[in-house]
Amino acid sequence: MDATPVWFMRQAGRFLPEYRQLRERYAMLELVQTPELAAEVTLLPMRLGVDAAILFADILLPLQAMGMDLAFVSGQGPVLGHPVQDAEDVARLRPVDVETELGYVLETVHTARQMLAGTAPLIGFAGAPFTLASYAIEGGGSRHYLRTKQLMHGRPEIWQALLDRLTDVTLAYLRAQVQAGAQAVQLFDSWAGTLSPADYRQFALPYSRRVLSGLSDLGVPRIHFATGTAGMLPLLREAGGDVISVDWRVDLRRAWDQIGHDVAIQGNLDPALLFVPQNALAQGVRHVLAQADGRPGHIFNLGHGILPETPVGNVQFVVDLVHRESAKAKGEQL
Amino acid sequence: MDATPVWFMRQAGRFLPEYRQLRERYAMLELVQTPELAAEVTLLPMRLGVDAAILFADILLPLQAMGMDLAFVSGQGPVLGHPVQDAEDVARLRPVDVETELGYVLETVHTARQMLAGTAPLIGFAGAPFTLASYAIEGGGSRHYLRTKQLMHGRPEIWQALLDRLTDVTLAYLRAQVQAGAQAVQLFDSWAGTLSPADYRQFALPYSRRVLSGLSDLGVPRIHFATGTAGMLPLLREAGGDVISVDWRVDLRRAWDQIGHDVAIQGNLDPALLFVPQNALAQGVRHVLAQADGRPGHIFNLGHGILPETPVGNVQFVVDLVHRESAKAKGEQL
Numbered sequence: 001m002d003a004t005p006v007w008f009m010r011q012a013g014r015f016l017p018e019y020r021q022l023r024e025r026y027a028m029l030e031l032v033q034t035p036e037l038a039a040e041v042t043l044l045p046m047r048l049g050v051d052a053a054i055l056f057a058d059i060l061l062p063l064q065a066m067g068m069d070l071a072f073v074s075g076q077g078p079v080l081g082h083p084v085q086d087a088e089d090v091a092r093l094r095p096v097d098v099e100t101e102l103g104y105v106l107e108t109v110h111t112a113r114q115m116l117a118g119t120a121p122l123i124g125f126a127g128a129p130f131t132l133a134s135y136a137i138e139g140g141g142s143r144h145y146l147r148t149k150q151l152m153h154g155r156p157e158i159w160q161a162l163l164d165r166l167t168d169v170t171l172a173y174l175r176a177q178v179q180a181g182a183q184a185v186q187l188f189d190s191w192a193g194t195l196s197p198a199d200y201r202q203f204a205l206p207y208s209r210r211v212l213s214g215l216s217d218l219g220v221p222r223i224h225f226a227t228g229t230a231g232m233l234p235l236l237r238e239a240g241g242d243v244i245s246v247d248w249r250v251d252l253r254r255a256w257d258q259i260g261h262d263v264a265i266q267g268n269l270d271p272a273l274l275f276v277p278q279n280a281l282a283q284g285v286r287h288v289l290a291q292a293d294g295r296p297g298h299i300f301n302l303g304h305g306i307l308p309e310t311p312v313g314n315v316q317f318v319v320d321l322v323h324r325e326s327a328k329a330k331g332e333q334l
Numbered sequence: 335m336d337a338t339p340v341w342f343m344r345q346a347g348r349f350l351p352e353y354r355q356l357r358e359r360y361a362m363l364e365l366v367q368t369p370e371l372a373a374e375v376t377l378l379p380m381r382l383g384v385d386a387a388i389l390f391a392d393i394l395l396p397l398q399a400m401g402m403d404l405a406f407v408s409g410q411g412p413v414l415g416h417p418v419q420d421a422e423d424v425a426r427l428r429p430v431d432v433e434t435e436l437g438y439v440l441e442t443v444h445t446a447r448q449m450l451a452g453t454a455p456l457i458g459f460a461g462a463p464f465t466l467a468s469y470a471i472e473g474g475g476s477r478h479y480l481r482t483k484q485l486m487h488g489r490p491e492i493w494q495a496l497l498d499r500l501t502d503v504t505l506a507y508l509r510a511q512v513q514a515g516a517q518a519v520q521l522f523d524s525w526a527g528t529l530s531p532a533d534y535r536q537f538a539l540p541y542s543r544r545v546l547s548g549l550s551d552l553g554v555p556r557i558h559f560a561t562g563t564a565g566m567l568p569l570l571r572e573a574g575g576d577v578i579s580v581d582w583r584v585d586l587r588r589a590w591d592q593i594g595h596d597v598a599i600q601g602n603l604d605p606a607l608l609f610v611p612q613n614a615l616a617q618g619v620r621h622v623l624a625q626a627d628g629r630p631g632h633i634f635n636l637g638h639g640i641l642p643e644t645p646v647g648n649v650q651f652v653v654d655l656v657h658r659e660s661a662k663a664k665g666e667q668l
Contacts, residue, residue: 150606153607153615154614195583196583197583198585230566230583231584232564236584249529249564250531250565270483270530272480272484275484276487276488280488322391
């Protein structure tokens with residue numbers, strides 16, 4: 001069927017009842033670090049008819065491998081012990097031998113790929129250096145990213161040392177995922193949108209570019225994800241990626257015009273629309289499809305991760321609607 | 335002196351030690367609702383040399399006047415009891431006689447204006463209908479605005495009734511502030527940036543436009559403030575205002591090109607930059623000034639409210655730097 005492909009950030013997450021059942025038996029890290037379980041979770045959303053499986057893992061695993069204490073605290077999200085504050089903290093971050101220290105992720109990739117048996121491609125992923133740095137410095141999520149911005153502007157030499165280390169690990173990690181069987185990779189710069197365009201250009205872009213260009217010889221599609229970037233889409237494109245992901249705060253057509261039509265685009269439904277009645281949800285889906293105008297290179301997705309309480313029926317509804325309407329529109333264009 | 339004017343959102347707030355001292359003696363609502371105290375707070379930041387006084391008040395006061403329970407909970411921010419969920423809740427919101435029920439704000443305006451004695455203009459303000467609605471529905475701040483978006487899309491007739499009421503009160507409230515002596519007004523649509531452009535156009539823009547156009551006969555400058563709007567700046571302009579405020583997530587030059595040069599612009603330093611060493615802070619300030627290019631109609635400001643722990647010395651530094659550099663640049667242009 002010639003239809004627009006659709007998948008969702010966090011599609012293997014908490015909104016699925018099967019996932020919540022597994023989480024009752026296993027802690028988050030246990031689930032992520034046991035390859036047969038992580039592979040099972042990776043495949044859970046395939047029953048909805050999504051067009052790709054996304055590796056079940058967490059962007060903070062490389063920070064743990066570098067020596068940081070990582071815990072998932074209920075109701076609070078991830079917490080990293082002893083956040084990075086100075087040059088000594090950076091020096092303490094270990095280089096990572098991906099094959100051994102993150103070998104469980106590679107095994108998950110391998111197992112999930114076998115389980116999929118060619119029914120859908122498997123997408124691997126990693127956090128972008130800037131977003132990883134913000135977690136390492138803030139010790140978790142943040143509202144204003146004050147410590148991150150203080151280090152970045154106040155101690156640029158420490159910033160650079162930190163980002164260099166994160167860049168090296170991220171690149172090695174993604175290359176290893178591809179070698180283990182990932183057929184596409186996604187670089188998550190989830191919090192890049194907290195930066196001004198000038199700061200993004202100076203403090204984040206060079207590192208993301210190193211990761212993305214360092215993957216080019218592998219011949220797999222590279223998806224570059226960020227949110228809140230409506231004011232700096234050309235910079236995202238400059239950083240690289242075969243697909244740029246945009247959120248719902250910008251019209252997809254306008255975003256694509258700015259990014260350039262030689263690059264594919266992923267997006268951009270507001271995740272909150274999965275909570276509204278299906279007639280209004282359908283209108284939102286059709287708006288995104290209309291903006292993409294049936295152009296090849298559009299991947300239907302949300303603007304950010306699927307929210308935990310999202311009704312599964314509405315996710316199924318969106319998958320089916322995207323497939324049906326886009327196939328119909330493409331049929332009419334022929 | 336022919337220099338770029340500068341003031342700050344929340345300049346009369348917690349970052350000032352004098353304010354924190356007052357807050358040790360008075361609860362938030364007591365401070366806001368005692369005109370002589372609120373006027374005193376309004377004038378506190380004038381010692382820094384800012385070019386306007388901004389009324390000390392809170393955008394949620396009209397919701398309280400409409401009958402909602404409002405409390406400021408330490409560490410949690412504002413909390414509104416019995417959030418709006420259905421048509422009955424909307425019907426329960428009372429029309430407001432601004433002169434009596436919000437008379438204390440008008441008295442603050444009057445007193446502050448007298449105390450300023452012509453040394454600087456006084457800016458009044460109100461929350462925009464969409465942002466007020468989001469507080470009324472969520473019962474406080476929110477991360478994903480799920481209930482707001484559910485009501486908006488799921489019960490559009492209730493949404494419209496709610497927004498109509500909020501629009502009427504907001505317009506009457508701002509008109510009364512001008513009549514009491516405010517020399518400019520600011521409409522705060524702080525959370526408009528959570529909406530997609532299509533949703534903003536349908537569910538927020540018409541109400542903000544009614545407020546802003548309903549002030550046009552008064553002959554005072556209308557400032558239209560929102561954040562996270564880099565993807566929909568032309569819509570902000572369409573909603574109205576003589577000045578559009580933009581945040582740091584878009585280059586000011588690019589924003590102005592989109593908004594149109596026949597409208598003034600306010601912005602757009604990242605509030606986090608007030609926490610970095612002064613050489614880096616100065617670079618950020620100069621970047622904003624360079625983007626504005628000495629054009630008349632630029633008001634230097636932050637992209638959002640000044641943060642509570644901001645060092646006062648850095649605020650003073652920015653005020654002085656903006657005045658000095660912009661005066662120099664304008665002198666050179668002559």
